[in-house]
Amino acid sequence: MTSVWGERVATELALREEEGIAMRIQVRSATVRLVQGDITTQSVDAIVNAANSQLAGGGGVDGAIHRAAGPALMEETKRRYPEGCPTGQAVITESGNLDCRHVIHTVGPIWDGGLEGEPELLKSAYRNSLQLAVDHNCQSVAFPAISAGVYAYPIDLAAEHSLEEVTNFLRECEDIGEVRFVLFSDGAFGAFGRVLERFEEIV
Numbered sequence: 308m309t310s311v312w313g314e315r316v317a318t319e320l321a322l323r324e325e326e327g328i329a330m331r332i333q334v335r336s337a338t339v340r341l342v343q344g345d346i347t348t349q350s351v352d353a354i355v356n357a358a359n360s361q362l363a364g365g366g367g368v369d370g371a372i373h374r375a376a377g378p379a380l381m382e383e384t385k386r387r388y389p390e391g392c393p394t395g396q397a398v399i400t401e402s403g404n405l406d407c408r409h410v411i412h413t414v415g416p417i418w419d420g421g422l423e424g425e426p427e428l429l430k431s432a433y434r435n436s437l438q439l440a441v442d443h444n445c446q447s448v449a450f451p452a453i454s455a456g457v458y459a460y461p462i463d464l465a466a467e468h469s470l471e472e473v474t475n476f477l478r479e480c481e482d483i484g485e486v487r488f489v490l491f492s493d494g495a496f497g498a499f500g501r502v503l504e505r506f507e508e509i510v
């Protein structure tokens with residue numbers, strides 16, 4: 308079943324691909340794909356960094372991206388965005404040594420029990436990242452599980468809210484061909500996979 312406006316999202320097959328086990332669904336003309344791996348090695352138009360609001364670099368996926376990109380990435384980020392980036396917003400840079408055209412730096416919320424607007428801020432981080440990708444003609448975009456590390460967003464909720472927002476965006480915008488979630492751990496891959504399976508029933 309292919310996607311037409313208003314139709315259900317069709318879950319395709321769980322695929323075994325070169326990089327390991329992957330899963331995907333089709334949302335209108337776009338593929339949403341889950342892979343387990345390292346976001347710094349992805350060949351896509353843009354990768355998304357789970358940054359902090361100072362855009363100061365740090366540990367986790369942020370540190371990995373800056374290490375792999377080299378110092379040019381931090382130099383550009385500091386020069387163009389000295390004021391940082393508020394939670395839920397996103398900014399874009401070039402990509403240094405990475406195998407992508409752009410890095411989109413977004414700031415997810417720090418989990419504080421769930422009643423402080425965390426879901427809306429997380430969704431806003433995804434939505435603004437995807438809009439920046441569209442604005443810069445990026446047709447393939449890779450995301451990590453934003454906020455699901457040091458920022459302590461519970462992984463099952465992170466999976467649900469992230470996939471909900473990305474599929475909502477793709478139902479309204481056909482300028483993106485692939486959104487790839489690159490999940491570092493078995494736990495994160497499993498959590499996103501369980502949510503993606505349910506989309507067959509609920510979308």
Ligand code: ADP
Nearest residue numbers: 345346357367368371451454455456457458491
């Ligand atoms: P946040 O501060 O937004 O929680 P973290 O970097 O601490 O960001 O974690 C976000 C997610 O990124 C976590 O699930 C973490 O396991 C994952 N992660 C860490 N390194 C990488 C990487 N190289 N590629 C993809 N995901 C990564």
